[in-house]
Amino acid sequence: MSMVDLRSDTVTRPTPAMRRAMADAPVGDDVYGEDPTIRALEDETASLLGHEAALFVPSGTMANQIGLALLAHSGTEVLVDKDSHIMNFEGGAAAALWGITLRAVAGPGGRITREQVCAHVKGVDEHIAPLTAVAIENTHNRHAGAVWTFEELAACFGAARDNNLNVHMDGARLWNAAAALSVPPSAFSAQADTVSVCFSKGLGAPVGSAVASSRARIARGRFLRKRLGGGMRQGGIIAAGALYALRHHRERLVEDHARAARLAACLRELPDLDVLPVESNIVIVDLTRRGLDAPRESDRLREVGVLAHDVSPRRIRFVTHLEIGDGDLDRAMNAARSVWGA
Numbered sequence: 611m612s613m614v615d616l617r618s619d620t621v622t623r624p625t626p627a628m629r630r631a632m633a634d635a636p637v638g639d640d641v642y643g644e645d646p647t648i649r650a651l652e653d654e655t656a657s658l659l660g661h662e663a664a665l666f667v668p669s670g671t672m673a674n675q676i677g678l679a680l681l682a683h684s685g686t687e688v689l690v691d692k693d694s695h696i697m698n699f700e701g702g703a704a705a706a707l708w709g710i711t712l713r714a715v716a717g718p719g720g721r722i723t724r725e726q727v728c729a730h731v732k733g734v735d736e737h738i739a740p741l742t743a744v745a746i747e748n749t750h751n752r753h754a755g756a757v758w759t760f761e762e763l764a765a766c767f768g769a770a771r772d773n774n775l776n777v778h779m780d781g782a783r784l785w786n787a788a789a790a791l792s793v794p795p796s797a798f799s800a801q802a803d804t805v806s807v808c809f810s811k812g813l814g815a816p817v818g819s820a821v822a823s824s825r826a827r828i829a830r831g832r833f834l835r836k837r838l839g840g841g842m843r844q845g846g847i848i849a850a851g852a853l854y855a856l857r858h859h860r861e862r863l864v865e866d867h868a869r870a871a872r873l874a875a876c877l878r879e880l881p882d883l884d885v886l887p888v889e890s891n892i893v894i895v896d897l898t899r900r901g902l903d904a905p906r907e908s909d910r911l912r913e914v915g916v917l918a919h920d921v922s923p924r925r926i927r928f929v930t931h932l933e934i935g936d937g938d939l940d941r942a943m944n945a946a947r948s949v950w951g952a
């Protein structure tokens with residue numbers, strides 16, 4: 611039985627056209643700054659994000675960590691949401707690599723508020739590690755791909771500015787946020803001091819992420835990337851997949867969002883399932899009221915041909931992407947009805 615794989619938008623494989631673009635890409639040694647494909651990708655990414663410069667890196671984790679290192683230093687604190695990727699899924703990198711302490715707060719819907727920023731600003735006191743930056747996530751993975759409103763962003767960024775704090779935006783799925791509100795990505799990211807984006811999620815490239823900021827910060831970022839072992843020589847081969855995705859796969863993200871909305875509507879009709887609000891390509895269903903176990907339920911879904919991800923003991927996540935068409939969605943909805951129907 612072929613499986614409908616809704617575990618993550620990272621499972622997508624390069625399309626034939628993307629593979630051709632990769633095979634044909636002009637390349638050079640990027641550590642010498644001579645890979646034309648990487649340079650083109652960095653330039654287009656920077657301009658879409660409203661920043662002076664961008665740096666191609668192997669993963670979103672490296673993009674976030676370079677962003678943090680550019681904005682904060684050893685012995686200081688960065689404020690994050692408790693459910694964020696930086697807090698939970700980067701192997702303790704901020705502490706291990708840079709000596710940065712993360713201060714986690716429960717932002718409503720994963721969005722850090724003005725009050726939360728202000729409450730964590732500290733005066734000069736010999737007991738206290740100074741807060742130097744705020745890192746936010748847009749869209750928010752663990753909050754079902756929630757998109758920040760511009761009011762929420764302005765409040766959080768404004769509080770950071772008022773208190774001389776830097777802001778990093780984890781925009782692994784910023785392309786989805788932009789598609790959801792029909793705005794350019796820069797509408798969210800231009801105000802951040804550093805922003806990370808992934809090409810390997812909804813955009814469907816096999817590998818790659820970027821971090822964008824000022825020219826001066828990105829020059830320092832190049833040094834940090836090399837230090838981390840992320841200098842990639844003829845990396846244009848993979849950057850070509852990312853560049854193709856950036857040019858050809860952003861507009862179609864709204865299709866993923868529409869399918870996620872259909873899946874959510876189907877799940878809401880099943881008894882006693884709680885579906886988090888769906889704003890982009892992620893659907894999270896909470897099984898608490900049914901008293902069901904998420905790992906066990908994802909096994910049952912697998913038996914009927916659907917792969918999903920148990921993100922917590924009571925929650926299962928479905929992510930729509932490039933390889934999920936209407937037929938796959940119908941199969942997934944029928945599987946959900948057969949497993950959780952009355």
Ligand SMILES: *Cc1c(COP(=O)(O)O)cnc(C)c1O
Pocket residue numbers: 668669670671672674695696747749750751780782783808810819
């Ligand atoms: C996937 C993801 C990352 C990091 O991506 P990797 O490329 O897997 O390191 C960072 N932030 C968020 C919100 C993500 O979903």
